[in-house]
Amino acid sequence: MVPVVVTTGVDGRRTGRRPATSAAELEHLALQMFTKRGFEETTVDDIARAAGIGRRTFFRYFASKNDVPWGDFDGQLEVMRASLAAATAGEPMLAVLRRAILDFNTYPPAEGDWLRRRMTLILRTPALQAHSTLRYASWRGVIAEFVARRAGQPVDALAPQAVAATHLGVSVAAYEQWLRAEGADLVALLDEALGLLATGFQAI
Amino acid sequence: MVPVVVTTGVDGRRTGRRPATSAAELEHLALQMFTKRGFEETTVDDIARAAGIGRRTFFRYFASKNDVPWGDFDGQLEVMRASLAAATAGEPMLAVLRRAILDFNTYPPAEGDWLRRRMTLILRTPALQAHSTLRYASWRGVIAEFVARRAGQPVDALAPQAVAATHLGVSVAAYEQWLRAEGADLVALLDEALGLLATGFQAI
DNA sequence: GACATTAGTGGCACTCGGTGTCGAAAGTGA
DNA sequence: TCACTTTCGACACCGAGTGCCACTAATGTC
Numbered sequence: 001m002v003p004v005v006v007t008t009g010v011d012g013r014r015t016g017r018r019p020a021t022s023a024a025e026l027e028h029l030a031l032q033m034f035t036k037r038g039f040e041e042t043t044v045d046d047i048a049r050a051a052g053i054g055r056r057t058f059f060r061y062f063a064s065k066n067d068v069p070w071g072d073f074d075g076q077l078e079v080m081r082a083s084l085a086a087a088t089a090g091e092p093m094l095a096v097l098r099r100a101i102l103d104f105n106t107y108p109p110a111e112g113d114w115l116r117r118r119m120t121l122i123l124r125t126p127a128l129q130a131h132s133t134l135r136y137a138s139w140r141g142v143i144a145e146f147v148a149r150r151a152g153q154p155v156d157a158l159a160p161q162a163v164a165a166t167h168l169g170v171s172v173a174a175y176e177q178w179l180r181a182e183g184a185d186l187v188a189l190l191d192e193a194l195g196l197l198a199t200g201f202q203a204i
Numbered sequence: 205m206v207p208v209v210v211t212t213g214v215d216g217r218r219t220g221r222r223p224a225t226s227a228a229e230l231e232h233l234a235l236q237m238f239t240k241r242g243f244e245e246t247t248v249d250d251i252a253r254a255a256g257i258g259r260r261t262f263f264r265y266f267a268s269k270n271d272v273p274w275g276d277f278d279g280q281l282e283v284m285r286a287s288l289a290a291a292t293a294g295e296p297m298l299a300v301l302r303r304a305i306l307d308f309n310t311y312p313p314a315e316g317d318w319l320r321r322r323m324t325l326i327l328r329t330p331a332l333q334a335h336s337t338l339r340y341a342s343w344r345g346v347i348a349e350f351v352a353r354r355a356g357q358p359v360d361a362l363a364p365q366a367v368a369a370t371h372l373g374v375s376v377a378a379y380e381q382w383l384r385a386e387g388a389d390l391v392a393l394l395d396e397a398l399g400l401l402a403t404g405f406q407a408i
Numbered sequence: 409g410a411c412a413t414t415a416g417t418g419g420c421a422c423t424c425g426g427t428g429t430c431g432a433a434a435g436t437g438a
Numbered sequence: 439t440c441a442c443t444t445t446c447g448a449c450a451c452c453g454a455g456t457g458c459c460a461c462t463a464a465t466g467t468c
Contacts (some may be wrong), residue, residue: 016444169369258418333425
C-alpha cells in the first residue's frame with residue numbers, strides 16, 4: 001500500500017533530500033485546476049507540470065488522482081474514533097453517534113469554502129463518487145467498531161454494519177442537500193437527517 | 205453513453221450481421237474467469253480471447269469491465285419501480301418499501317449460485333465496490349422517487365434521499381451478512397435489517 | 409446473381425492512470 | 439571530502455477505455 005505521506009514540512013527532519021512540495025500544497029493546486037477545468041479534463045501530467053514536479057513524484061504524494069480531494073481524512077477519522085471511545089457508558093448509543101458525527105463535520109468557518117469545493121467534486125464527479133466508497137469504508141469501520149463494542153456483538157455483525165451504513169447514508173444525503181442550497185447550515189442538515197434516522201422516518 | 209445491449213438472440217432480427225455472442229453469455233464466461241483467477245488478474249483481453257471476439261467488441265457488450273457482473277440490473281429496477289408505483293395509497297410507506305425490496309432480491313433458487321458469485325465479486329473487489337456506487341445510484345433514485353411522491357416532496361429533498369440511502373445501506377449490510385454465512389437466507393436477513401432501520405435501531 | 413442496405417465486428421492507434429526500476433539530486437553529519 | 443539518507447524524476451511498461459474505419463455477414467430487391 002502506498003502510505004500517502006502527509007509531509008508537513010514542520011517536522012525536525014534529520015537527513016536526506018527535502019521534499020519538493022507537500023500533499024497539502026499539491027491538493028490546493030489540483031483542486032483549483034479541477035474546479036476550473038473539470039476533474040476528468042485535468043490529467044495528472046497537467047498537475048505535475050503545474051506543480052513543477054515529475055509525474056512519478058505526484059504518485060508519491062497521492063496514491064491515486066482520486067485521493068487528492070480527501071485531505072487528511074484518515075487523521076480526522078482517528079479523532080472521531082477517539083471521541084467515540086471516550087464516550088461515557090451512560091450516554092445512549094445513538095446520541096453518542098450523533099454528537100460524534102456532528103463534531104466530525106464541524107469545520108472552522110475559514111475552511112468552509114474548501115470543504116464545499118472538495119465535496120462538490122467528490123459528490124458530483126462520477127469517478128470520485130465511486131472512489132468515495134473505498135474511503136467511506138474506514139468511516140463505516142469506526143462507527144461499526146463503536147456500535148459493536150456497545151452492543152457486545154462482532155464488528156462484522158448485521159446490526160453494527162447496518163448502523164454504520166445508515167449513518168453514512170444520511171450524512172451523505174445531508175451533504176448533498178448542503179451543496180444544493182447556497183447558504184445552508186451543514187451541521188443543522190446533518191442533525192435533521194440523523195433525527196429522521198433515529199425515529200425510523202416517522203416524520204415523513 | 206454506451207447502450208449495453210442485451211442481445212437476446214430470440215428477437216426476430218431483420219437484417220445485418222448477427223452478433224457474435226450475447227451479453228449474458230459473455231457475463232457467464234467472464235464471471236467464471238473472475239472467480240477462478242481474480243478480477244484484477246483477468247484482463248479484458250483475456251476475456252475477449254476466451255470468448256473468441258475482439259477486444260473492441262467486448263466494449264460493445266459492456267460499457268466497462270466493471271459492469272460485467274451486474275446482469276440485467278436496470279431491467280430488474282424497472283420491475284421494482286412498477287411495483288412501487290402500483291402500491292395502494294393505504295399501505296404504509298415503509299411497508300411498501302420493505303416488500304418491494306424483498307421482492308427485488310428474491311431470486312429463483314436456480315440463480316442463487318450465480319447471485320452469490322456475482323455479489324461476492326461486487327462486494328469484495330475494491331474496484332467493483334467502488335463502481336457499485338454508480339449502479340446503486342439508480343436504485344436509490346427509484347426509492348427516492350417513490351418516497352417523494354408519497355411525501356409530496358421534491359425527489360432531491362433530504363427525506364426521500366435519506367430514506368433511499370439508508371435502505372440501500374441496510375440492504376448491502378444484509379448482503380454482506382449473507383455472503384459471510386454459507387447457508388443464510390438472504391430475504392430473512394434483508395427483512396431483519398429493514399426491521400432494525402424501521403424501528404430506529406431500538407433493538408440494539 | 410449482382411446490388412444496395414444494414415448491423416455488427418475487430419484491428420489500429422491513441423490517451424490516461426498507475427507501477428517497477430534505477431540512477432541522480434540534494435540534503436545530513438563525520 | 440566521504441558516507442549515508444531521502445526524495446526525485448526519467449523511462450519503460452501494463453491495462454482500461456475510445457475514436458476511427460474498413461470489413462464481414464446478413465437481408466431484401468431488381
